[in-house]
Amino acid sequence: MIADSDTRWKWGALTARRVSERDVDLSGFLLRGRATPTPRQLAEVGAGVHPDDLREVTGAEFVRAVQQDAYDVVVLALVGGAVQAVLHGLAALDRRPVVVTGYVGVVYEKLADGLLLRHGADVVLANSRHDAERFRAVYTGVGADASAVTETALPFLGGAPYAPADGRDTVVFAAQPSVPESREDRGYLLRRLVEHARLHPRREVVLKLRSQPGEHTTHIEELPYQKLAGKLASEPPPNFRLAYGHMGELLDRTDLLVTVSSTAALESLHRRIPTVVLTDLGVRETLGNHHFIGSGCLASWDQLDAGERPDADPAWLAGQGVAADVPYDTAFDAVRERVADLLARPALPPIAPYYTATTAPGYLPGILARYRLDAAPADEVTGVRRVMRDAVRDAARGAYRHGVQRVAPVIRRMGEL
Known part of the structure; x- marks a missing residue:
């Protein structure tokens, strides 16, 4: 593989x-x-x-x-x-x-x-x-x-089907590296998440991150949420935290999964965890949340703050291969x-x-x-020529990767100042 x-x-x-x-x-x-x-x-x-x-x-x-x-x-x-x-x-x-x-x-x-x-x-x-x-x-x-x-x-x-636990009330926001893309939109989502934690002090509010600064995923993340969190106007409340780790393990203790369009929504829906796909920034192809039209999962932060919980449509779920009638093992x-x-x-x-x-x-x-x-x-090419060529290419790739992962994001951020 x-x-x-x-x-x-x-x-x-x-x-x-x-x-x-x-x-x-x-x-x-x-x-x-x-x-x-x-x-x-x-x-x-x-x-x-x-x-x-x-x-x-x-x-x-x-x-x-x-x-x-x-x-x-x-x-x-x-x-x-x-x-x-x-x-x-x-x-x-x-x-x-x-x-x-x-x-x-x-x-x-x-x-x-x-x-x-x-x-x-x-x-x-x-x-x-x-x-x-x-x-x-x-x-x-x-x-x-x-x-x-x-x-x-x-x-x-897979994973265990959702089962509420006494005394547990956990909301997880599944972040994505490139959706949304702009600083304004990402800052907005972060502020709403923190404000949701303030409005519900007894609820644990978790920002699930994909990568640490300097690491890259399938898409380039030029504005990591953890860096934006460090620039908030006020300190987040104590019931708000950042988390890394395996998504499946986090879903074991999740009571509400919130995202823009992450595949984590399908993992959550498969386990029948209440799941929300945000509409705050619109339902748009560039965000990917248009894929969830018909799911019954679309909602905004205002609706979540007010306590609303959407119900997923069973027919839509079956068509998407999650929570389907056919046993997962036979898929x-x-x-x-x-x-x-x-x-x-x-x-x-x-x-x-x-x-x-x-x-x-x-x-x-x-x-x-x-x-x-x-x-x-x-x-x-074989022999000594291949060894020399590969050594030069490795050095060039290292320089390129450093430029893409480290230098380019800094230059772009400087351009936004």
Whole structure:
């Protein structure tokens, strides 16, 4: 399994385990880039899944590893462009594994772009019936084979169903790194959360953070809430606190989950925890909360301050693959059957992505070059030249990552002064 961020690592590692009905060796790869997770992030999102070995690689190095180690199945938990590049790299191999890919959570933007970049994998996982229908419609609409689309569920759902506890009243706000994006909007949400704690002094109000300053997730977080909290006009009340850690463990003691559009809402709804998707900043595609139209979960801070609690719509939940009538354990049967069928064949069919030099001559070459997969594995430089080249690239990547993660956010903030 290869991942390029903390959230994709969580999805990919758990998916890899659920794809197989038996205990198998799991090799973990981290795609080197600006969002490569730290050891702390891996431990936090790991959910008890530990690979037998772990390596940080480039796209080309991953393809070489697959060629050398002859894996049976690989799970690509990567951004769409990286998936497409790796698919073309794997297509050049004499023997290839079964390739599985999909999405970490709610698919609310770049639907066509992301799906077509994933086309060519043997299995494209859809986390719900709703997503499966949309995915097939996109593929058939452009004349591409849609047979790889396989309905499943998010692999990190589960946990004990919600049960109120005497004396416990905990509200958790699940923060997101890039939604909303502006300082004004993020400051507004933080102030409302703190004010909610003041209005309800007997209620524990928790701001669940995704990363510590300097760490990066799937999206760049230029304005971390913990830094904004340090600049509040007055000290937050004692019943307000910040929290890191595994979301599932925090949900064990949550009585109300509040978010803008985090996938944590689906985890919460699956456990039937009262869940609110905020409308304060509007219901907009750029926020992702439009995905929850029809859920019954939309509400504002004013409504929450007044004590209102929305009720989730059962039909909407079923369509999203959460709190559904079908037992959660059976949600992965279809993908297991498809993978088993592919492995039983004498030979796998050639990888045939929708994007080729014929269908996308102005798009595909740039994607392949970005991940250094614009040459077949056999064309890779070897020997001393390769060692020298890799050393120079590692130094350049380190400088680039420092610039993206440290210098660029400072320059942007200076520009806002």
